[in-house]
Amino acid sequence: MSLFITCINDTMFPHTGRAVVSVLERLGCEVTVPANQTCCGQMFTNSGWFGEGVKSVRAFVRAFADAEVIVGPSGSCVGSVRHQHPMLADDAGDAGLRHEVDQIVARTRELSEFIVDDLGLVDVGAHFPHTVTFHPTCHSVRVAKVGDRPQQLLRAVDGITVVDLPHAEECCGFGGTFSVKNPDVSAAMGTDKVAHAVASGAEYVVAGDNSCLLHIGGLAHRTKAPIRTIHLAEILASTQDAPFMAGAAR
Amino acid sequence: MTRRTPDVAPVTWLGMPAFPANAKVQLANDRQRANLTHATRTIRAKRAAVVSEVDDWEQLRLAGAAIKDRTLRHLDTYLVEFEKKLKAAGATVHWARDAAEANQVVIDVTRAAGADEVVKVKSMATQEIELNEALEEAGIAAWETDLAELIVQLGHDSPSHILVPAIHRNRSEIREIFLTEMGRYGRAAPDDLTDDPGRLAEAARIHLREKFLRAKVAVSGANFAVAETGTLVVVESEGNGRMCLTLPETLITVVGIEKVLPTFADLEVFLKLLPRSSTGERMNPYTTMWTGAHGLDGPRDVHVVLVDNGRTNALADQFGRQVLRCIRCSACLNICPVYERVGGHAYGSVYPGPIGAVLTPQLRGHTEAIDASLPFASSLCGACFDVCPVRIEIPDLLVHLRRQVVDEHKRGGLGLERLAMGVLGEVMGNPHSLRAAQIASTLAGKLPIPGIGRKLPGPGASAWTTSRDLPMPAAETFTQWWRKRSDAPGTDEEPDR
Numbered sequence: 148m149s150l151f152i153t154c155i156n157d158t159m160f161p162h163t164g165r166a167v168v169s170v171l172e173r174l175g176c177e178v179t180v181p182a183n184q185t186c187c188g189q190m191f192t193n194s195g196w197f198g199e200g201v202k203s204v205r206a207f208v209r210a211f212a213d214a215e216v217i218v219g220p221s222g223s224c225v226g227s228v229r230h231q232h233p234m235l236a237d238d239a240g241d242a243g244l245r246h247e248v249d250q251i252v253a254r255t256r257e258l259s260e261f262i263v264d265d266l267g268l269v270d271v272g273a274h275f276p277h278t279v280t281f282h283p284t285c286h287s288v289r290v291a292k293v294g295d296r297p298q299q300l301l302r303a304v305d306g307i308t309v310v311d312l313p314h315a316e317e318c319c320g321f322g323g324t325f326s327v328k329n330p331d332v333s334a335a336m337g338t339d340k341v342a343h344a345v346a347s348g349a350e351y352v353v354a355g356d357n358s359c360l361l362h363i364g365g366l367a368h369r370t371k372a373p374i375r376t377i378h379l380a381e382i383l384a385s386t387q388d389a390p391f392m393a394g395a396a397r
Numbered sequence: 398m399t400r401r402t403p404d405v406a407p408v409t410w411l412g413m414p415a416f417p418a419n420a421k422v423q424l425a426n427d428r429q430r431a432n433l434t435h436a437t438r439t440i441r442a443k444r445a446a447v448v449s450e451v452d453d454w455e456q457l458r459l460a461g462a463a464i465k466d467r468t469l470r471h472l473d474t475y476l477v478e479f480e481k482k483l484k485a486a487g488a489t490v491h492w493a494r495d496a497a498e499a500n501q502v503v504i505d506v507t508r509a510a511g512a513d514e515v516v517k518v519k520s521m522a523t524q525e526i527e528l529n530e531a532l533e534e535a536g537i538a539a540w541e542t543d544l545a546e547l548i549v550q551l552g553h554d555s556p557s558h559i560l561v562p563a564i565h566r567n568r569s570e571i572r573e574i575f576l577t578e579m580g581r582y583g584r585a586a587p588d589d590l591t592d593d594p595g596r597l598a599e600a601a602r603i604h605l606r607e608k609f610l611r612a613k614v615a616v617s618g619a620n621f622a623v624a625e626t627g628t629l630v631v632v633e634s635e636g637n638g639r640m641c642l643t644l645p646e647t648l649i650t651v652v653g654i655e656k657v658l659p660t661f662a663d664l665e666v667f668l669k670l671l672p673r674s675s676t677g678e679r680m681n682p683y684t685t686m687w688t689g690a691h692g693l694d695g696p697r698d699v700h701v702v703l704v705d706n707g708r709t710n711a712l713a714d715q716f717g718r719q720v721l722r723c724i725r726c727s728a729c730l731n732i733c734p735v736y737e738r739v740g741g742h743a744y745g746s747v748y749p750g751p752i753g754a755v756l757t758p759q760l761r762g763h764t765e766a767i768d769a770s771l772p773f774a775s776s777l778c779g780a781c782f783d784v785c786p787v788r789i790e791i792p793d794l795l796v797h798l799r800r801q802v803v804d805e806h807k808r809g810g811l812g813l814e815r816l817a818m819g820v821l822g823e824v825m826g827n828p829h830s831l832r833a834a835q836i837a838s839t840l841a842g843k844l845p846i847p848g849i850g851r852k853l854p855g856p857g858a859s860a861w862t863t864s865r866d867l868p869m870p871a872a873e874t875f876t877q878w879w880r881k882r883s884d885a886p887g888t889d890e891e892p893d894r
């Protein structure tokens with residue numbers, strides 16, 4: 148499989164990428180990382196800059212042209228590839244690009260989809276003796292439509308305690324550039340999300356999108372809320388012999 | 398001349414500051430936030446419960462969207478058919494290009510009826526054209542008769558919700574408003590009024606009763622307009638609509654041109670979708686239908702004002718026109734995390750929440766700062782689409798409108814954003830420049846991504862770090878780590894170049 152690392156994980160959260168490599172190699176996958184990948188372009192598209200967005204679509208198609216299966220540790224970025232790349236190709240009036248996009252979309256998976264559907268696994272042999280709560284990020288649920296696959300994977304982890312997140316389905320308020328264009332509303336939404344995570348009694352709030360966790364974690368850190376953030380991949384990578392290294396800056 | 402009805406602020410919406418500034422003000426109103434959270438959570442749960450009872454809900458949504466889409470494609474035909482049937486049934490039909498024309502029709506018809514006041518059924522169309530103020534200026538008093546609209550009117554306030562205009566008020570605030578204001582405009586509230594909902598409703602009922610019985614003219618909107626038969630439909634909960642639609646001799650109905658449905662049978666779908674989506678009820682208590690005038694039974698002089706007021710602008714946009722499917726149920730408001738926190742007034746229009754953010758800029762254009770900011774007033778979480786009974790793709794529409802705003806402003810403002818997006822567009826479209834930028838960013842401890850960066854070009858500079866901490870970008874990117882690992886002797890992985 149080919150890893151679609153996503154620009155934010157590549158730059159801000161390389162340990163998440165390393166965790167993905169670790170868990171997938173443990174499960175017997177041959178991981179490649181196409182070197183010429185950039186990003187899904189969602190930031191441009193959602194900001195209204197379609198011309199810039201379609202450049203990312205072309206780059207994505209070129210980078211993953213030969214990939215058998217493309218796996219990304221982000222519901223939002225995978226959702227963007229699925230939902231926005233066809234739209235951008237159409238908008239550019241480029242039928243050839245649309246065709247390539249359709250083929251690539253059919254081979255693109257979010258991490259939990261790849262493990263549950265393609266590998267047919269829910270128990271990945273992980274060990275994580277902590278209490279966690281899961282935030283189903285909006286784009287993973289409503290755009291990528293990963294369903295409850297992340298929760299299935301979490302529940303199968305050895306030693307873990309998964310507690311319910313109150314009002315889990317509510318947006319955390321990140322929303323890409325929304326977080327800076329409407330910073331007050333964004334922070335108000337995130338503050339409520341942090342409060343719900345704390346109320347769940349968990350040590351960690353888990354999600355499949357580091358962008359949302361950056362926002363939730365940034366608010367929690369500022370207010371010294373007793374909750375930490377962690378990407379699903381890092382829990383799945385953690386084993387009895389090689390526990391998750393919590394040194395990663397959040 | 399002294400005013401006859403309570404004055405309102407703001408009288409007009411245009412010229413309001415942009416959404417983020419409005420939102421900041423609204424966010425600081427703790428009582429309003431508590432009221433909104435409580436109210437939206439309650440109605441959300443009610444809606445979810447009654448929708449889950451319907452096995453073919455998704456089919457109903459698809460049918461609703463399909464009927465509306467077909468109607469919009471042939472809107473000219475259906476509107477003319479509707480006009481023909483209405484005239485045959487004894488009604489007078491007026492066409493209004495904009496708010497001013499529509500208001501003038503209502504003023505003229507009211508004067509011709511020899512009246513200087515009207516009773517009103519709750520109606521978004523008349524809120525949109527700011528009819529009450531136009532009537533006031535013409536010396537005609539307009540009395541709102543829906544309980545929540547009455548609260549808003551007596552409170553010198555503006556609606557903050559499509560269905561529950563006083564959602565931002567709680568019971569004790571309502572009691573205060575009734576006690577201080579009712580007596581100035583009619584029958585006063587009893588001195589021993591409590592904040593018990595039954596007592597509040599009773600006070601409103603007694604206050605309104607004399608207005609119902611006195612009124613010669615009623616003004617309503619309509620939820621649906623059936624082309625095949627010329628029938629108008631009003632769906633309501635309190636019975637005030639039934640009073641207005643049956644007691645006065647003259648009835649003026651102001652209808653947006655998108656409200657038309659081809660056939661009577663189409664109502665089946667919408668009368669199932671609407672109550673469950675809006676009030677969370679299986680069926681609403683009152684559904685009134687009328688077809689023209691019928692001698693001594695009901696109003697004798699029936700007028701219908703068909704209003705464009707920007708709707709044909711939306712219709713001209715093939716993707717944007719789906720906004721005209723909207724049946725004003727307000728489910729999207731109730732589920733919206735942004736609306737829940739800021740309330741309706743921040744949206745600078747009578748249409749707040751997700752539907753407002755996509756409808757207002759299409760009706761009014763986006764030259765005003767508030768209108769240009771509305772498509773950005775969303776985190777794109779997508780909850781609104783999930784609940785919309787006619788499947789309006791609000792998140793995609795928001796993005797579509799953002800693009801229009803950006804295109805329109807590319808030559809003007811937006812200088813810094815254009816610079817950032819232009820540079821980043823090149824970087825993200827080109828792997829070599831991305832790697833170079835990443836090396837620079839890890840070295841300099843900053844990222845070239847707006848929304849993530851420590852140094853955002855443009856007015857959002859400190860927007861992230863005002864309330865949130867930001868971790869330092871890692872010393873080594875994933876790609877750098879991967880390349881080292883692949884190049885290291887003793888590994889059998891193929892470096893992928």
Ligand code: SF4
Nearest residue numbers: 723724726727729785
């Ligand atoms: S957009 Fe959809 S959910 Fe919102 S008010 Fe209109 S019909 Fe209801």
